[in-house]
Amino acid sequence: xxxxxxxxxxxxxxxxxxxxxxTTSPILPEEDDEExxxxxxxxxxxxxxxxxxAGTNYAVIGQIEKNDMLCFKGKTGNYxxxxxxEQTAYIHADYCSLIEFSTASDQVEKAISLGTxxxxxxxxxxxxxxxxxxxxxNKNFVNGEFDCSAFVQYIYYKTNKVLxxxxxxxxxxxxxxxxxxxxxxxxxxxxxxASRKDKVGIEKVGHVGIYFGNNYILHTASDYAVLEPISAxxxxxxxxxxxxx
Numbered sequence: 001x002x003x004x005x006x007x008x009x010x011x012x013x014x015x016x017x018x019x020x021x022x023t024t025s026p027i028l029p030e031e032d033d034e035e036x037x038x039x040x041x042x043x044x045x046x047x048x049x050x051x052x053x054a055g056t057n058y059a060v061i062g063q064i065e066k067n068d069m070l071c072f073k074g075k076t077g078n079y080x081x082x083x084x085x086e087q088t089a090y091i092h093a094d095y096c097s098l099i100e101f102s103t104a105s106d107q108v109e110k111a112i113s114l115g116t117x118x119x120x121x122x123x124x125x126x127x128x129x130x131x132x133x134x135x136x137x138n139k140n141f142v143n144g145e146f147d148c149s150a151f152v153q154y155i156y157y158k159t160n161k162v163l164x165x166x167x168x169x170x171x172x173x174x175x176x177x178x179x180x181x182x183x184x185x186x187x188x189x190x191x192x193x194a195s196r197k198d199k200v201g202i203e204k205v206g207h208v209g210i211y212f213g214n215n216y217i218l219h220t221a222s223d224y225a226v227l228e229p230i231s232a233x234x235x236x237x238x239x240x241x242x243x244x245x
Contacts, residue, residue, distance in 0.1 A: 037100040038109075039072040040116075040227075041080050045095050050120070054079035054090045061089060062120045062224075069216065069227040071116040072098060085120040085144065101185075101213050107245040108186030110159040115210060115218045118155070119227060121146060123220045130154040133165040148208050151220045152188060155210070162244050168208040175244035183241050185213040191237040204239060211241065 043064045050062040054076045062084050064070065070091065073081040079090040080098075103109050124145040130153060131137050146154065149168040156162040164171050172190045183189075192199075193206035209219025217230050 036103045038103050039098050039100050041070045041072050041082055041091060041096050042099045043068050043091075043096055048091055048095045050082070050084050051079075051090050052087070054081075058090070061085065061087075064091075064226070065228070067229050069099070070119060071113075083117050083119070086117050101216075104185040105245070107160050108184075111155050111186060111210070111245065112212065112218065114159050115151075115155050115225075116227065118144075118146070118151070119225050121220070121225045123147060123222055123224055129166045130157060131163075133163065133170070135161075135163055146220050146225065148220055151225060152208055152210060156244055160245050164244065169202040169205045171208055172202050172205045172240070172242065175242035178241040178243050180238070180241070183211055184243070185211060186245060187211045187241045187243050189217060189241050190239045191234060192239055193237055197237065207237075 043066055046066045047063050049060045050064065050070075051058040052061050053059075070080075070082040070084065070089075073083065073088070075081060075093065076090070078093050080093050080096060082089050082091055104112075121144045125147050127145045127147045127150045128141045129138050129150050130141050133153075135157075149164075149166065149171055152171065153164040153166070156164055164174060168190065171188065175188065178184070178187050187210070189209050189211050190205050191207040191209075192204045196204050196206040207219070207221075209217040212218045212227060215230050216227060217234075218225075218227050220226070
């Protein structure tokens with residue numbers, strides 16, 4: 001089994017329950033402009049429901065907390081179009097805002113894009129890895145089941161054929177070491193946790209995620225894959241970062 005330490009969150013819910021299915025045509029997102037920006041959806045409150053369709057008569061497939069983000073795929077009526085657990089999903093625009101992030105290299109953006117497609121998948125401690133650290137595929141891998149190190153390994157191999165090892169501790173020695181002040185979108189961030197903070201060397205490492213920019217991290221914690229702000233508590237456990245593309 002494999003492990004990584006994370007922080008659990010709680011989920012509330014709030015939504016306008018009188019919203020009907022819109023009849024307007026979808027509005028699609030514009031292409032990235034010359035400044036290379038990409039648009040995301042940010043939640044303005046806790047427990048916003050994510051649905052399988054653009055209306056309250058559609059099934060709830062998840063929820064997000066205040067300041068968490070999702071990818072933006074367009075808008076139809078009063079709903080933003082996004083992706084959740086690799087399927088098209090919808091979230092009520094009244095409880096969200098749109099925000100732009102500066103993009104990085106094509107390699108990094110491929111990884112980031114795949115990571116946002118995986119949002120919502122439940123955290124599974126000791127999940128099977130996509131490969132064994134050397135590109136040999138694991139026949140027992142289950143898509144949609146990730147812990148933190150399995151999550152980043154899968155993303156970077158599928159998009160860039162980068163070989164990352166099977167645990168966050170081993171991954172913490174791979175790639176190029178990056179100073180905190182030079183942290184860039186796509187870098188791997190490594191953290192300790194309460195149970196490992198007094199250990200030495202790589203044994204201190206208990207968690208890994210992908211730096212998204214503007215103090216956001218793309219990772220799977222102890223509940224589900226999420227794109228969220230890096231809290232002061234998480235920063236207190238920060239160790240170092242590595243650049244793998």
